[in-house]
Amino acid sequence: MAAKAKTPAKKSATKSKTTAKTKTATKKKATTRKKAATQSASAADSQFRNFTPYQPKKTEQYMNEPQLAHFRSILMNWRQELMEEVDRTVHHMQDEAANFPDPADRATQEEEFSIELRTRDRERKLIKKIDQTIDRLDQEDYGYCDTCGIEIGLRRLEARPTATQCVDCKSLDEIKERQIHG
Numbered sequence: 001m002a003a004k005a006k007t008p009a010k011k012s013a014t015k016s017k018t019t020a021k022t023k024t025a026t027k028k029k030a031t032t033r034k035k036a037a038t039q040s041a042s043a044a045d046s047q048f049r050n051f052t053p054y055q056p057k058k059t060e061q062y063m064n065e066p067q068l069a070h071f072r073s074i075l076m077n078w079r080q081e082l083m084e085e086v087d088r089t090v091h092h093m094q095d096e097a098a099n100f101p102d103p104a105d106r107a108t109q110e111e112e113f114s115i116e117l118r119t120r121d122r123e124r125k126l127i128k129k130i131d132q133t134i135d136r137l138d139q140e141d142y143g144y145c146d147t148c149g150i151e152i153g154l155r156r157l158e159a160r161p162t163a164t165q166c167v168d169c170k171s172l173d174e175i176k177e178r179q180i181h182g
């Protein structure tokens with residue numbers, strides 16, 4: 001509902017600019033929105049698919065320089081993708097903000113915006129977590145379970161680069177969590 005109060009101000013601010021292009025914008029809106037939805041889905045899916053899985057040599061030490069570099073690059077690329085995604089949505093929302101004179105349309109739009117805002121919020125938190133992970137990587141305090149201290153493992157880290165726990169400790173915590181919150 002907070003979004004509702006903000007809409008009129010934004011509307012008047014962009015009114016002169018948008019009236020001219022309203023026609024094309026309305027026509028465009030279905031495809032634009034669909035595209036935005038696909039984009040967020042693809043960013044979430046592809047977050048760490050675009051790398052070659054690390055193949056360690058038999059004698060190679062866990063979290064040596066090449067391995068740290070490998071995870072640094074995964075984390076940096078992922079961070080970059082998220083930043084672009086946040087940016088894209090902000091612009092998308094600014095573009096569409098004043099295109100709905102019909103209150104029913106506007107309600108739908110506000111709902112969409114609030115969903116997008118929640119997604120962006122999650123992404124910002126994720127970016128923060130990635131930054132913290134990169135910090136730990138810089139201090140070579142990366143890849144070991146915070147709870148029991150064992151190696152988290154290359155494959156698990158490639159699937160969840162920000163993981164701070166091994167699979168066992170993570171599952172145990174999740175079970176405890178479920179017991180507390182029903």
Ligand SMILES: [Zn+2]
Pocket residue numbers: 145146147148149150165166167168169170
């Ligand atoms: Zn553990």
